[in-house]
Structures are given as structure tokens and as C-alpha cells.
Amino acid sequence: MHPDTHTGNLIGLVRDEAGNDAETMYRIGELSREFNVTLRTLRFYEDRKLLSPKRVGSTRLYSAADRERLKLILLAKRSGFSLSEIEEILEVNDQDHLTRDATEKLISKFKRQVGVLSDQKKEIDEALDEISETISYLESQL
Numbered sequence: 001m002h003p004d005t006h007t008g009n010l011i012g013l014v015r016d017e018a019g020n021d022a023e024t025m026y027r028i029g030e031l032s033r034e035f036n037v038t039l040r041t042l043r044f045y046e047d048r049k050l051l052s053p054k055r056v057g058s059t060r061l062y063s064a065a066d067r068e069r070l071k072l073i074l075l076a077k078r079s080g081f082s083l084s085e086i087e088e089i090l091e092v093n094d095q096d097h098l099t100r101d102a103t104e105k106l107i108s109k110f111k112r113q114v115g116v117l118s119d120q121k122k123e124i125d126e127a128l129d130e131i132s133e134t135i136s137y138l139e140s141q142l
Contacts, residue, residue, distance in 0.1 A: 026062040028053070035074060045073060048083070050090060079113055080120075 032039050045051045046060070050073055053060040062070075072093065076086045089109070092102050 024064050024067075025054075026067055028060045028062070031062055031067060031070060035070060037074070042070075045070070048087070050087065080117060081113060085109065 026034075028039055028042055031037070032042060042051065042060075046053060051062070051066055051069060053062045053066055055061070069090070072090070073086055076089055081089065089106065092098065092106055095102065098106075
């Protein structure tokens with residue numbers, strides 16, 4: 001392996017805890033329930049080419065790889081990444097070998113998002129403190 005490349009991808013970070021094998025297929029409703037997302041959301045991800053289920057007639061069948069990809073999409077979404085940023089992350093993730101440059105860009109993107117989330121957390125903590133003080137004041141007026 002070239003020293004500037006890395007085999008594997010980010011999906012390895014969101015492992016299949018259920019131990020499902022590569023041949024397991026999931027219907028859209030199963031993934032919807034498992035991940036608590038709407039059918040519309042899954043169809044939207046398909047329309048945006050983020051997911052590519054197989055079609056058997058009108059039935060969408062998602063592979064174990066699609067399931068892991070959905071986990072990565074939802075992790076990125078929960079982390080506050082925009083749809084275009086998620087598309088970029090998946091594009092890099094789909095490479096057979098991550099170059100050093102691509103890896104550094106991902107690290108930078110994730111570190112930047114950690115900063116954004118930390119700032120948001122600080123603002124939320126401050127708002128919670130202010131609300132608690134207001135509640136205490138109001139309760140003292142009873």
C-alpha cells in the first residue's frame with residue numbers, strides 16, 4: 001500500500017452492531033423503522049443519489065452496504081453537516097483508497113464541524129442557565 005493512501009472508508013466507523021452479513025437485504029419500511037426516518041426521507045436520499053437501492057418491481061431493497069451508508073448519512077446530518085457536505089463526505093468515502101490529501105480534507109471538515117457544534121453547545125448552555133435563572137426568579141415571586 002502506498003504510504004499516502006488508506007484502504008477502507010468511514011463506513012467502518014459506523015459498524016453493523018447487529019452482525020448482519022453482506023447478503024442481507026432490507027425493505028424501505030424496515031430501514032425507516034430501524035432508523036426512525038420517514039419513507040419520504042429515504043426516497044429523498046435516493047433521489048439525491050445518496051442511496052441506491054435495488055428495485056424488484058416497485059419494491060426497494062437496500063443492501064447491508066446501503067444500511068451502513070444510511071448510518072453515515074444520518075450521523076453526518078445529526079452532526080450538522082449540510083446536504084452538500086454530506087454528498088462530499090460520501091464521495092470521498094466511496095473512493096477505494098483515501099489519499100493523504102482527501103484524508104486531510106476530511107479531518108479538516110470534521111474538526112471545523114466540532115468547533116461549530118462546540119460553539120452551539122456553549123450558546124445552548126448559556127441559554128439554559130439564563131432560563132433557569134428566570135425560572136428561579138419567577139418562582140421566588142410566588
